[in-house]
Amino acid sequence: MTTLAEPPRHQFQLDANRTAADGDRRAAVRKALHNYSSARDKTGATFNDWKSARNAASAIKHEAVNHLDRYLEEFESKFTARGGKVFWASDSKQARDYIIDLAKRKSVRAIVKSKAMTGEEIHLNQALLEEGFGVVESDLGEYIQQLKGEAPYHFVFPCMHLRRDEISDLFHKELGTAKTDSPEELTMIARRVLRRAYIDADMGISGGNFIVAETGMISITENEGNARLTVGLPKIHVALIGIEKVVPRLADLALFLPMLATAGTGQHMTGYNSMYGGPRQPGELDGPEEFHVILLDNHRTRLLADPEQRDALHCIRCGACLNVCPIFKNIGGHAYGTTYQGPIGSVITPHFRGLEDWKHLSGASSLCGACTETCPVGIDIHHHLLHNRRNAAAQKPAKGEQLLWKAFAFLMQRPALYRLASRFAPLGSLLHPLVSGSPLDPVRSWTSTREFPHAPMRSFRDQFREHQAAKKGVASSGTQQGAKR
Amino acid sequence: MNANSGDRNAVLGRIREALREEAPLKHPAERSAGGAPTTAHFREWLPPVGSRIDERLELFTRLSQTLRSELTLCENIAAAAAAVTELAAQENWKTIALHKSDLLDGLRCLLPASLNLLTVDEGYDKDALEACDAGITQCELLVAQTGSVCVTSSNDGGRVLSVLPPHHIVVARRSQLVSDLTEAYASLASKYRGTYPSMISFITGPSRTGDIERILVLGAHGPKRLSILLLP
Amino acid sequence: MPCRAIHISGTHPMRVTLFVPCFIDSLYPNVGMSMVRVLEHLGHSVEFPEEQTCCGQPPFNSGYWDEARAVASKQLDVFKNAEIILSGSGSCGAMFKVFYPELFHGHDREAEAKALSAKTWEFSEFLVNKLGVKxxxxxxxxxxxxxxxxxxxxxxxxxxxxxxxxxxxxxxxxxxxxxxxxxxxxxxxxxxxxxxxxxxxxxxxxxxxxxxxxxxxxxxxxxxxxxxxxxxxxxxxxxxxxxxxxxxxxx
The missing domain is CATH 3.40.50.11810 (Rossmann fold)
Incomplete structure (x- = not known):
């Protein structure tokens, strides 16, 4: 977990500027995402009709999210009928307490965890460690980040910012393994260590990509097989899932699984897509004796209560919006200081953690719309950034800024005054070199890194007026045909 | 807060309160009567699969190559057993794990006596299973559209056999190859009639990761190799 | 020197109203004049209402929608009688075309904002898709x-x-x-x-x-x-x- 020494807004500026100035780190991030776009485009092109598929996915999530109470109750009744347990958590603390209490009651010694952003959201690992429970992340990227003592950099690619030599050094330091520059060897080191973790653990913890109402199942998407082992081997399983992850029908996954894979990694299907409908059933030979699902609200209902932005709860956490975001690529994942990075994180975090403290994320965007364009479930991501800006200004306007815009509006509603003011542009241009780049430069935050254009003496207005006059002159001195209306 | 179900009423109460105002549907879907489209229409938008069995098989073969699954067409169960025997010799296997089923029982009796067999059906020692060189399972279905093998906990050796040993061998029949995921779900629904196994898993290629510099490595946690032996 | 109007496209001459955003007016006047030349060359008449100022995007994007609406309202007046509005900036064009309807949603002038949106074209789209000129x-x-x-x-x-x-x-x-x-x-x-x-x-x-x-x-x-x-x-x-x-x- 990132500890925030500064208010989130200041910390963001510091971290974002540091990465923006770090050419090596930016290059590593760009390199990691280099093949993503072409792979996604190629796989997307195999669809008969990606756009219609996207509309369908959006409509299904709209149906699910707008009838969330009904579908969650349906899930609960089906899942508990098969011996599963459902716990509804209003906030982080309730969810953490439930897991810790369960671990204590069952005398759990070791916990293995597969990737769960909800776990990051509620700071679960830290709480478990404080209570004396050992917990090991099993997803390779999450394991690396856990060893490094860092939060995930990207909610799908947790250690995408690290180069292989950095990972090799980390393993050498933490595990005592020989240094190597082979990603394969590094992966095998983690494989060997983690195999023991699955077998020794008596509790497994996972997230979940989908909640299937119709059949009372959760669905987990992964590539490595670590979630299969995490849900399969320990005798107790806990899945921690946000309440918005519902789809109505099992067969809806026929649409969502290929779309999640395509948007997430450019694969046509992720390695393992597994649907779990409770603990080991009579006649089955293995599987956990207890299967708990924690349905986590943790302020999701705040977002749900905003009809304008409710579609942000359609998110299937594919990470596509991060992968195409020019801001993300240039400031990296840690600068956000949030569980959910990138454009979708900037939309939802103010709802989860407070608009006043997190509005700056919505401001730190050029609103280019690449996120919205790529979103497989049609969330209006970049427009929601605008909505957050509007809501923030309405809730607590920044006095200076508000005054500035009031003055701006005053000027722009008075064309004569505006024209008079714009007369000074050439003069400003003439004088600007005297102060350019100095503390007196009114456009210093521009000119510190970029040239400011020079204003010509005659504005468009001037030139157009002359142009019209010249035409009129030509017309009247020509055929004398009065073309006046 | 209820000790068993937690803050159920509070969460549901907030949800109902939040949903009092309707949200606009921004992207109306084709093939829907106002709400969500029916699942039968998904295939109009998803990657196409030919309707004939040979088209399905061709696509499945092509995707297997992309995924680095190793697909072998076997004339009969003896040929499948020979394929396993050859792999065992190549990789110097000592112990393999498998489960009981009509299909695999036929295979089992054709395997060389030198190979130790661990049968998981009556329970197994986790360390012993982990130490096996390969796991053999049957499957529910193969999916042409995605190149996937569908296994379930009740039909195919439980939750772990297909993922813990480093090499997973699937023995399947050609008739199990369905067109797409929609058909796969329909088939499972009609077979299980609402009482599903506790796990349904679509396995698409051997275990993989791209977590280090987005470079593909096979065998992250699950099997490094996935062999599919396809019988007529 | 004004170009002699030659009528290239198959469409009848149109009355095109230019929206020249504030910074193009002051900093890039040649962009506006170039649009004028191209349009007149194609036989269309160009007008430029002098009362126009700014589309209101700066306060809009900053979240100050009341102030943005005040500025935008002025442009609704200015361009009321336009037949075709052309913008030399995709960004300001998008403000007219996409964001005005949202900005005025539920306000008195919503219908006018929608009408303005419908008349607004990006320069190249207008040439290719409205006039059929390549x-x-x-x-x-x-x-x-x-x-x-x-x-x-x-x-x-x-x-x-x-x-x-x-x-x-x-x-x-x-x-x-x-x-x-x-x-x-x-x-x-x-x-x-x-x-x-x-x-x-x-x-x-x-x-x-x-x-x-x-x-x-x-x-x-x-x-x-x-x-x-x-x-x-x-x-x-x-x-x-x-x-x-x-x-x-x-x-």
């Missing part, structure tokens, strides 16, 4: 690459029209850059509120421009060109920025 008879010697302004590309859906027009410009060699659709980092007030991030984005964009070895970068959005040109002039110097209209007005 060749404006331009000549421009040089190698150039095209930058897609985000608002034009994603809010207005403009991608092919400018390329169609440029493909008919004699003497012009157009090469695509790998990051053509990547944001240049301008983003209005974003560029000055987050200058380091904005500049890092400009660097990515400009590196991609330089990779093409083009001498010119062309765009249909002057605000992007201010950012791209600002970075290029500071760091490179040899690559020149041109608005699409300037190229199309070259003879």
């Amino acid at each position: 060749d404006v008879g331009a000549r421009f010697d040089g190698k150039a690459t095209f930058h897609d302004g985000c608002h034009g590309l994603r809010e207005l859906g403009t991608k092919h029209a400018p390329r169609e027009l440029l493909s008919h410009v004699k003497g012009l060699e157009l090469v695509e850059m790998s990051e053509a659709e990547t944001c240049c980092g301008f983003g209005g007030t974003f560029a000055v509120k987050y200058p380091q991030i904005s500049t890092a984005m400009a660097e990515v964009k400009c590196n991609s421009i330089c990779e093409t070895k083009a001498d010119f970068v062309i765009s249909n959005d002057s605000s992007c060109l201010m950012q791209i040109g600002g970075w290029l002039d500071r760091n490179i110097g040899s690559v020149k920025c041109l608005h699409l209209a300037e190229v199309l007005a070259s003879r």
Whole structure:
């Protein structure tokens, strides 16, 4: 977990500027995402009709999210009928307490965890460690980040910012393994260590990509097989899932699984897509004796209560919006200081953690719309950034800024005054070199890194007026045909 | 807060309160009567699969190559057993794990006596299973559209056999190859009639990761190799 | 010297009203004049209501929608009687076309905002899709690459029209850059509120421009060109920025 020494807004500026100035780190991030776009485009092109598929996915999530109470109750009744347990958590603390209490009651010694952003959201690992429970992340990227003592950099690619030599050094330091520059060897080191973790653990913890109402199942998407082992081997399983992850029908996954894979990694299907409908059933030979699902609200209902932005709860956490975001690529994942990075994180975090403290994320965007364009479930991501800006200004306007815009509006509603003011542009241009780049430069935050254009003496207005006059002159001195209306 | 179900009423109460105002549907879907489209229409938008069995098989073969699954067409169960025997010799296997089923029982009796067999059906020692060189399972279905093998906990050796040993061998029949995921779900629904196994898993290629510099490595946690032996 | 109107397109002469955003008026007057020349060359009459000021996007994007609405209201008055509104900036065009209806949603002037939206065209879209013109008879010697302004590309859906027009410009060699659709980092007030991030984005964009070895970068959005040109002039110097209209007005 990132500890925030500064208010989130200041910390963001510091971290974002540091990465923006770090050419090596930016290059590593760009390199990691280099093949993503072409792979996604190629796989997307195999669809008969990606756009219609996207509309369908959006409509299904709209149906699910707008009838969330009904579908969650349906899930609960089906899942508990098969011996599963459902716990509804209003906030982080309730969810953490439930897991810790369960671990204590069952005398759990070791916990293995597969990737769960909800776990990051509620700071679960830290709480478990404080209570004396050992917990090991099993997803390779999450394991690396856990060893490094860092939060995930990207909610799908947790250690995408690290180069292989950095990972090799980390393993050498933490595990005592020989240094190597082979990603394969590094992966095998983690494989060997983690195999023991699955077998020794008596509790497994996972997230979940989908909640299937119709059949009372959760669905987990992964590539490595670590979630299969995490849900399969320990005798107790806990899945921690946000309440918005519902789809109505099992067969809806026929649409969502290929779309999640395509948007997430450019694969046509992720390695393992597994649907779990409770603990080991009579006649089955293995599987956990207890299967708990924690349905986590943790302020999701705040977002749900905003009809304008409710579609942000359609998110299937594919990470596509991060992968195409020019801001993300240039400031990296840690600068956000949030569980959910990138454009979708900037939309939802103010709802989860407070608009006043997190509005700056919505401001730190050029609103280019690449996120919205790529979103497989049609969330209006970049427009929601605008909505957050509007809501923030309405809730607590920044006095200076508000005054500035009031003055701006005053000027722009008075064309004569505006024209008079714009007369000074050439003069400003003439004088600007005297102060350019100095503390007196009114456009210093521009000119510190970029040239400011020079204003010509005659504005468009001037030139157009002359142009019209010249035409009129030509017309009247020509055929004398009065073309006046 | 209820000790068993937690803050159920509070969460549901907030949800109902939040949903009092309707949200606009921004992207109306084709093939829907106002709400969500029916699942039968998904295939109009998803990657196409030919309707004939040979088209399905061709696509499945092509995707297997992309995924680095190793697909072998076997004339009969003896040929499948020979394929396993050859792999065992190549990789110097000592112990393999498998489960009981009509299909695999036929295979089992054709395997060389030198190979130790661990049968998981009556329970197994986790360390012993982990130490096996390969796991053999049957499957529910193969999916042409995605190149996937569908296994379930009740039909195919439980939750772990297909993922813990480093090499997973699937023995399947050609008739199990369905067109797409929609058909796969329909088939499972009609077979299980609402009482599903506790796990349904679509396995698409051997275990993989791209977590280090987005470079593909096979065998992250699950099997490094996935062999599919396809019988007529 | 005014061009003699030759009627190239099959459509009847139109009365086109220009929206020349504040910064084009002061900083890039040639962009506006180029639009005038191209349109008159095609036989259409051009008017420019002097009362226009700003579309209101700066306060709108900053979240101050009341102030934005006040500014926008003024433009609703100014352009009330226009038949066709053309904007030289995809960004300001998007403000008229896409954001005015949202800004005025539930307000008195919602219908007027929608009407204004319906009359507004991006320059290249108007030429290609409304007038059916592909060749404006331009000549421009040089190698150039095209930058897609985000608002034009994603809010207005403009991608092919400018390329169609440029493909008919004699003497012009157009090469695509790998990051053509990547944001240049301008983003209005974003560029000055987050200058380091904005500049890092400009660097990515400009590196991609330089990779093409083009001498010119062309765009249909002057605000992007201010950012791209600002970075290029500071760091490179040899690559020149041109608005699409300037190229199309070259003879």
